[in-house]
Amino acid sequence: MRRTWLPAMVALLVSPGTLLGQVEQAPPDVLVETIRAAYSRRPTADEVTVRVRSAGTQTTESFIVRIDPGTGFETPARVLLELGSLRVHIAGRELTAVHTSVPGLYYRATLAGPPTPATLAAVMPPIPAPQLAMACSAPGSAAALTTYTPRVDWSAGVIDSSGRVSTATLRGHSEGAPVVLTASMPAGRITGFATTTPGHPAEMTIELTMRPVDPGEPTAWAIGTEGRERVESMTQLRPAPASNRPLSPGDAVPDIVFQQRDFSLWNLWKGVGQSPRPLALVMFRSGPAERAEGASADARAGWSVLRAVGLGQTAPGEPPAKPIDLSMVGALVMELGQFSAQQWDAEQQRWGAAPGREQAGPPGGTGEPLLWSNSAAHSIDRFDPRAGAVIALVSPERKLIRTVVLDGRAGEPVALAAELRAALAPAPPPPAPAEPEHPSPVSPP
Numbered sequence: 028m029r030r031t032w033l034p035a036m037v038a039l040l041v042s043p044g045t046l047l048g049q050v051e052q053a054p055p056d057v058l059v060e061t062i063r064a065a066y067s068r069r070p071t072a073d074e075v076t077v078r079v080r081s082a083g084t085q086t087t088e089s090f091i092v093r094i095d096p097g098t099g100f101e102t103p104a105r106v107l108l109e110l111g112s113l114r115v116h117i118a119g120r121e122l123t124a125v126h127t128s129v130p131g132l133y134y135r136a137t138l139a140g141p142p143t144p145a146t147l148a149a150v151m152p153p154i155p156a157p158q159l160a161m162a163c164s165a166p167g168s169a170a171a172l173t174t175y176t177p178r179v180d181w182s183a184g185v186i187d188s189s190g191r192v193s194t195a196t197l198r199g200h201s202e203g204a205p206v207v208l209t210a211s212m213p214a215g216r217i218t219g220f221a222t223t224t225p226g227h228p229a230e231m232t233i234e235l236t237m238r239p240v241d242p243g244e245p246t247a248w249a250i251g252t253e254g255r256e257r258v259e260s261m262t263q264l265r266p267a268p269a270s271n272r273p274l275s276p277g278d279a280v281p282d283i284v285f286q287q288r289d290f291s292l293w294n295l296w297k298g299v300g301q302s303p304r305p306l307a308l309v310m311f312r313s314g315p316a317e318r319a320e321g322a323s324a325d326a327r328a329g330w331s332v333l334r335a336v337g338l339g340q341t342a343p344g345e346p347p348a349k350p351i352d353l354s355m356v357g358a359l360v361m362e363l364g365q366f367s368a369q370q371w372d373a374e375q376q377r378w379g380a381a382p383g384r385e386q387a388g389p390p391g392g393t394g395e396p397l398l399w400s401n402s403a404a405h406s407i408d409r410f411d412p413r414a415g416a417v418i419a420l421v422s423p424e425r426k427l428i429r430t431v432v433l434d435g436r437a438g439e440p441v442a443l444a445a446e447l448r449a450a451l452a453p454a455p456p457p458p459a460p461a462e463p464e465h466p467s468p469v470s471p472p
Contacts, residue, residue, distance in 0.1 A: 049189035055181035058195050058210070059161075059169055065215030066103075066162040070095045072242035073217070077155055081231040092156045095245035102141035103162050107248040108154065112284075112402055113264065115151065116250045117142045122150060123250045126264040127284035128405050130294055133255040134264055141165050148174045151261050155235055157208065157220050172208070175233060176201035176222050186212055194218070241368045274409055274427045280419070283308075283406050285358050285398035288375070293398055296425060298356060303423050305451060306354045307333050310400070310407040311416035311433075313361040313370060321435070322415030323374060328437035329418050330357055330378075335440075336447050345441065351451050358398040360407045371399060420450055 065071070072093040079086050090110045097104025108115040112127045120138040138146045141163040147154055157172035170179045181199035193212040200206060201222065209219040220235040258264065274280060283295040299306050311326035335341075339350035359374050378397040400406035410419045410430040420428035429450040436443050 050185055050187045053184040053186045053195065055184040055197055055199070058184045058186075058197055059181065061195075061213070061215040062208075062210050062217060063161045063164070063169060063215075065210075066094055066158055067096045067164070070242040070245050071158070071216070072240045073158060073237040074240050075156060076236045076238075078234045078236075079231060080234075090154075090156075091240060092154075092158055093242050093245070093248060094158060094162050095242075095248070096162060101164050105245050105248055106142050106159065106162075108156075109401075110154070112405065114250055116248055118249070122147075123252065124151070124261055124264060125250050125252075125255070127294075128282075128402075129264055130282050130284065130296070131255055132258050132264055133250070133252045134258050134261045135252075141168065143168050143171060144173050145171050145177070155220070155233060157235070158217055158237075161217070172206070172220065173222075173233075175224050175231075176204065176206050178202060179206050273411055274419075274430070276427055276429050278427050280421050280425050280427050281409070283400070283409070285356075285400050285406075287398060288371075295421070298354070299421055299423060299425055304352045304354050305423065305428060306356065306421045307447075308419040308421060309333070309355070309357045309416070309433075310360055310410075310419065311358075312403065312407060313359060313374075322433075323377060325433040325435065325437050326357065326416040327377060328440065329416065329431070329433040329443065330355065332440045332443045333418065333447065336444050336451070341444070342441050348448060351448065353451065356398065358400050358406065360400045360403050362401060362403060371397075418447070420447075 070093070072091060074089060074091050076087065076089045090108065093105075093107040093109075094103050095105040102119060104118070106115075106117040108117075113124060114127065115122060115124045117123075117138070120141070122134075122136045122138055122142075124134040125132070136150045139149060140146045143160050143163050143165075144154055144156060147159070153174040155173045155175070160168045160172045171177050172179055179199050179201045181197050183198045185196050187194050187196065195210045195212045197208045197210075198206070204222050204224045207219075207221045208217065210217050216239060217237050219237065221233065223230055223232045280295065285293045285295075287293055295306075295308070309326050309330050311322040313322075333353070333355055336348075337351055337353050337355070339348050341348050357378060359371060361371070375397050403412075407414065407417060410417050410427075411432055414432045414434055416433040418431040418433060420431065422428050431443070431446060431450070433443075
């Protein structure tokens with residue numbers, strides 16, 4: 028059943044006309060149901076940053092959870108978890124998982140119940156995503172927010188309207204461990220979660236922070252399994268360790284998986300296989316603002332030079348050149364923990380304005396001007412782990428022709444064009460075998 032009256036009640040609680048002060052007590056059950064309503068009305072997506080502290084050490088990881096409530100009854104219609112290079116799609120109770128660096132395999136399982144942290148833990152490592160528990164209307168699901176807090180008893184709730192955005196805070200305990208959950212009001216979206224659990228030999232503190240991101244189109248979340256082999260365990264999806272040695276000319280280029288703007292996948296092998304032409308893959312990093320700005324500019328300049336090389340265009344005063352038939356793809360490399368839809372959109376706009384961009388696109392006619400890789404280790408680092416921007420020239424046989432580093436080369440298009448033409452020039456035919464030497468006839472004495 029959809030919960031439509033609860034947000035109105037919370038809006039009343041936080042309205043200036045009814046507040047007696049800036050911080051007001053609120054019934055915990057009303058706050059819980061308001062949060063649950065937020066995940067049953069429309070598709071949502073959150074980037075979740077997980078910080079774990081134990082025995083003096085701290086680890087930080089990030090992932091994205093996308094939820095489509097569908098009709099908003101017992102279980103969401105769709106869920107998509109983006110855990111680094113692992114993708115987990117759940118339709119009802121049917122779970123499908125793939126690893127973007129292992130394109131030939133997939134894992135499938137049927138959950139014992141709605142996709143809550145508890146049912147997921149039976150088939151995969153624990154996922155601290157309280158949104159999933161709140162999105163299910165099954166009895167008791169909202170009390171089992173994570174596998175670390177199986178039974179939460181909420182004891183207090185407050186709404187703080189002293190800031191620009193009102194925030195609700197719920198406090199409770201799970202088997203003796205304190206639990207704190209925060210949510211924006213009156214929207215009801217979760218913004219934080221924290222607990223400290225006893226352990227041996229040391230206790231563990233888990234802190235989650237949530238940031239809303241664009242959910243995309245839920246129908247595009249599905250994972251295709253055609254051409255993949257099913258495995259019996261999710262651990263079998265792990266890729267082979269990547270070599271620390273960058274690829275050299277002549278090396279086989281492994282398949283690299285990128286995402287398009289609707290979060291569907293585009294993989295290198297498929298792109299190369301669709302054309303007999305060499306592929307120019309332009310990749311550049313996000314990251315520290317100054318370096319990212321330079322890498323972006325270098326990549327866009329490299330793209331424009333590539334386009335000119337493909338069309339046979341030369342600079343004024345340069346001799347004419349033959350066109351070179353090639354495919355071109357551009358990709359932003361942004362680790363999952365750094366992901367920002369706003370930054371990607373901004374780069375899309377800059378990329379679309381690059382000279383010549385309107386005349387080229389990714390193979391397959393997707394129309395998407397800039398792809399995204401969520402792992403430097405499985406994309407640009409394979410070619411040069413230190414460069415901010417590169418062009419990887421890949422032959423139709425999936426062999427590396429050459430890696431061209433673009434760092435600092437936005438101002439030298441003539442030299443860059445000459446390097447690209449030399450790398451892409453057809454190999455000269457082998458020399459014809461030499462004619463055998465015949466001795467001069469000698470007259471008999």
